[in-house]
Amino acid sequence: MTTSTTTAEVASRTTSFLSDLMTIAKRAVRQIPREPEVIAPALFIPVFFFVVYLGSLQDITEATQPDGFDFKAFQLPVAIVFAVTGVSRAASLVTDIQTGYFDRLLISPVRRLPLLLGLMVADFVLVCSLCIPVLLLGFVLGVDFATGPLGVVAFVLMGGLWGLAFTGFPYAIALRTGNPAAVNSSFLLFFPFAFLTTSQVPKDAMTGWLSTIATYNPLTYLLDGMRALVTEGWDWGAIGGGLLAIAAVAMVSMTLAFSALRGRVTRA
């Protein structure tokens, strides 16, 4: 111990909301490449399903659809949705809660909202990044965008926003329970969203009950909007429907997540 700590040189000062947000987000973004176990499944699953669906359903689906129906273009949004749904920093948040790091943050003067919003910033960066390799696979397989490069950007943004909207569910579970097993089980929510919809065949090829459920599944409208960007052009009706579906899911999930945050940070 050769040097001393003193109290005179610096003192804490009030931070801005943006500064708090960036501090939390920076840490979360920095953690992403350090946890390849989070990224690997999110890349493997969409590529796997994309290839399997093409191999098993392309011929039969294209045979039953009008001429010019491109099953690869039809499946690309599904692969994107599979890549981004359920990917979040919720497991890391649970680790922070369990190790006491979350308490370290609570003892600091950081605003409470950025504690969750900062993680979501990182999630958005991650899910948009996850879209890119899937998109490249689509290009390699010959998918073209009717809306051009701007449509590609819009496509990635819609995928990213959907991924972000869905993160509210695992965060709500993480903050309510502080339990890693419960957070892992939130992945189950993915299945009804992802399979009771037009992820495999167009809606008019579905049986009655599945068609009915698909009508009420917001993912159906998201897929319609994203498919429109690929195959039809700037169909604002379909795109708007997709954005509304994202907004509806976000409203529910974020209400749950921020209510759970309030419960976690409120002193009792």
Next chain:
Amino acid sequence: MTTAAISTRDIRRSFGDLIAVDGVDLDVQRGEIYGFLGPNGAGKSTLVRMLCTLILPTSGKASVLGLDVVSDDDAIRRRIGVALQEAALDDNQSGRELLDIQGRLYGLTGSEIADRITQIGDLVDQGALDRRLGEYSGGMRRRLDLAACLLHSPELVFLDEPTTGLDPASRAAVWEEIRRLNESGTTIFLTTQYLEEADELADRVGIIAKGKLVAEDTPAVLKRQVGDDRVVVQLATDAGAIRAAHAVGAVPEVNGVDVNGCEMVVATAEGASAIGPIAVALDGADVKVEGLTMRTPTLDDVFLTLTGERTGYEADQHESDPTADGQPDAATNSGASSGRSQA
């Protein structure tokens, strides 16, 4: 209530039916090192968590640096530093990244953070700052945790068992830093179950047992209150310990006997004159004695006298912190005094 660094009046905290802190009155002056001593589950961590604004008191009043812990929590957080019981670090970050985040949360600029890291000096292992925290040893983690809580130059620092589990060299380094910090004007609220630590560092000591403050004064005064010398008898085995305690207890000069395993501590007003009769009594009790030494009272004796419990010091246990997930720390009272008896 406004001039003290910490002031509490009848502060209480319950978890359901369990009372973790039961009406504690404290006044810690600015510039003081206040040692808060108690066994596992006594309520130390719960009190710290109330004072550093993590949880609310169930009732009573508390102020920190003149600010109310209930209504002025944001202002308090900016002016205090806290190192909680477990060094809560993210193993995926490097030491420098952790300190950078900590500094940013308190509004420090990048250059200020870099300057502070240099000023904090040997408390952080400068060579290891860019390594991931998962590679740090326990001592390095604790010291980094302490450095992080000092980064914004707080006026008051809460150290919750800062040296628990540390090797002697790391412990000495932390003690030296605490002294140095205090010399620069920082008030220190130090919870510990190491009596030696409180004796070494604290200007005043408060002793908490079962949620209540049972004594408070300087270490010297507290030890004087116990008064008696101590004759420490080291028995070869604990088999005849109770028999030996009864025999020694019958010696007229002896005021009390405490047995803890193979060790027997005998309280006597005049150790020098009592040691002979004690040796004779032990011989008569037919027990094998390996050592017989005399010493003046320690804070351990104070604690034992006041609470009837040992602190768990010998076992080098550390208090778990179940209040972190909403459970009361009183629930973890480990019964550190088990296996001992008093005659």
